[in-house]
Amino acid sequence: MKDVLFKSIEEIASSIENKEISPVELTKLVLDHAEKFNDKVNAYITITRKEAEEAAEKAEQEILNGVYRGKYHGIPIGIKDNIYIKENISTIGSKIHQHFVPDHDAKVIEKLRDGGAIFTGKLNMHEYAWSITNNNPHYGAVHNPWDLGRIPGGSSGGSGAAVAAHMAFAALGTDTGGSIRIPASACGIVGLKPTYGRVSNAGSFPLASTLDHIGPMTKTVKDAALMLDIIAETGQGTFTQGLSGDVKGLKIGIHEDFFFDQVNPEIESIVHGVIEHLVKEGAELTTFDLPSIDKLKWAQSVILRSEFAGLHQENRMQRPTDFGKDIQDEIKEDLPTVVDYLHALEIKKYLEEECKALFKEIDVIISPTLAVIPPVIGESRIQLAGKEVSLFDGLLRFTNFSNITGLPAISIPCGLSEGMPVGLQIIGAYFEEATVLNTAYAVEKMNLIHQRPKLLEENL
Template sequence: MEILSGNYRGPLHGIPVAIKDNIYFANETTTMGSKIHRHFQPSYHATVVEKLSEAGAVFPGKLNLHEYAWGATNNNPHFGPVRNPWDTERISGGSSGGSGVATAAHMTIASLGTDTGGSIRIPSSFCGIVGLKPTHGLVSKYGCFPLAWSLDHIGPMTKTVEDAAYVLEAIAGYDPKDPTSIDAPTARYSTQLTESVKGVKIGIEPYFFDNVDAEVEKAVKNAISSLEREGAIVETVRIPTLQYAQYAEMITIISEASAIHHHNLVEREEDFGDDVRFLLKLGEIPSAVDYLQAQQIRLKLDREFKEIFDKVDVIITPTLPLLPPKIGQDTVLLNGKEVNFLDHIIRFTGPFNLTGLPAVTVPCGFAQGLPIGMQIVGPAFQEGKILNVADVFEKLHPELKQNPIALKQ
């Protein structure tokens, strides 16, 4: 009725945006995908929900996630697994698996996810959609149950890059209620989609092409070549501290997560699923020395990326080094070798939670009937740069916009 009466609020007015179930919606059950919070009802909206409401979005529902967002499979022991719409025997990826599937399967136009080690980008890549992890501090986390305070982000998961820009415009901005929020300028990100990458310098770091599924590597390199033909300039860059990034990410995330859940781990250990219980108990082991050493790695990595972004505009990587395993499988084939899924799943996403840099994944191809994601990373608070590169690629390749197999049957 508002639109019909001439009160049009903008591009999200009347558009369905579904919410991951660790983001608070006043007086509605918010489970965090857990048994412990199965009946929890917050008394207030998360800031991002308030902002989307102001933009005129409508909310079709809450979305399943890995328990407490602490995992990458979304095989939830309390509410069931989230199935990949491209192959329903395979995982969706997590922890924002419900957000990835709901958007890919046209249950919603867009969704919100959270990302602590890759939890927006992993399911977005596996489900064949766009997923944006904004710069840390750009989007308020007030009213979102934390996984790891210093690594958590909230961001959009959408069908197109342009949609991601519109959602980001609605949810970005300083919030004094969030102690990690940064008072930095926001932008009309949708107006920064210039349809040109001429002269854009793309950095390629060999770390991100080591031990990668051959079909994934081929798809991403073909995508980079496509951008190069449009006038982008490709350069090799070196970031030495990346070799320690996975260690620093894991020490940080397990320590912070276990601090958050320590009381319930002591009082209600059996109410956690097996995998989350194991990770929380593991997080009680690192010492203060381990944690502080990880933060020193983090600072050094941050400096190295800043130096690289004085030389290139963006860095492009595969979003993930492998294809999704079947539900319940802990291992996956990587170039014919059976490897542990969790050992590899955040190798390429985690460094950008440590540094807080903006990163977007966009579909760039298929392998074995499953979508492949390409990750584009930029300097802090330069979301417009990475969205523009992603948008140019997306529009160059409309053939990649396909319906999941489950919707074709």
């Protein structure tokens, strides 16, 4: 039965539907596994065994009575702790909200609950989703299952680690500058940030509302598509259609000066190798430029810092020492001016218009997700292309493009470097998740990773 843990949702859903696997037994298996490994990984802030087991019993009775709600019915999944579940504590990774109990479900939770999903607990995250290490000062660092001394990425680090360590079959994450795709890449799983507006953010504690997205973090591309089928506000139920992996005629755009600038040579080689394979399969390759791309980093930072400061204004003034050090350091800095914020929003509009024009010429952009492998927990500076750079330059540079533009983007595992997963990022046109997912499916079919995380190899 333990081998079931390593299966995808696609693989086990039919067995649940056909009453060959019990949701009650499956949920107990996942919960036992999560409790066994959480001391090592620290993926969960809270494991909600009682609620999960009750939901599993309900799912089992429904299926026995001939009521089957779909592929996520009876499937145990984890939820990032800034996404509200009614009457469950949502700490948002913080001290200030450590006892906060929402009185309603997030919209995505409503949809997943209607689909019969079982919630195993609330997943660890960077405090208030502020950063990318998931070294949480209040609930402890999350550890990467591939190497427990390394970060899992963030801010959805608990989500990435839980799925990679099979402590949940899938998870929900949020993404403001890369917080789904960064841990997906670091932990060797699939992470999808949909188009801005495709999935409702209602009932999720925001980091920066104009940049925030909720999306699936899963073992496979099809599992991500299946979840998007449930949680989408528009296009619901359509995303698994046409997942063939056929890329003939697909127009791939690359921007070497931006998306391949200062990348670990092995990562760059792996990603270019995948692109070459897709071209051999019939895809077409072209280069592109965007006039406003050099302004992206500044504009993203200004928007994020302004909206974060506004949201936390009262606590910034009254409880500054209850934040972790990285947020305390941030709130001591001079805030962007109103003029800066409005200018940043104008740059955002320019980039959106430029992208609309660009995607009339291409279908997808492909790049590395991260420029480096996940660093050791506690590192703030890393070596990249012979230079010492900030951690943010290695982990955020390629992902925040699709937050400020709102374009859909996915990270898909595409190989290993120094024994750690390498993620490939695919960015698509607005509301063209189907193209993004199908391109990712073509990469997945290449079967480029043939081993499990060290944590599992050493303990199973």
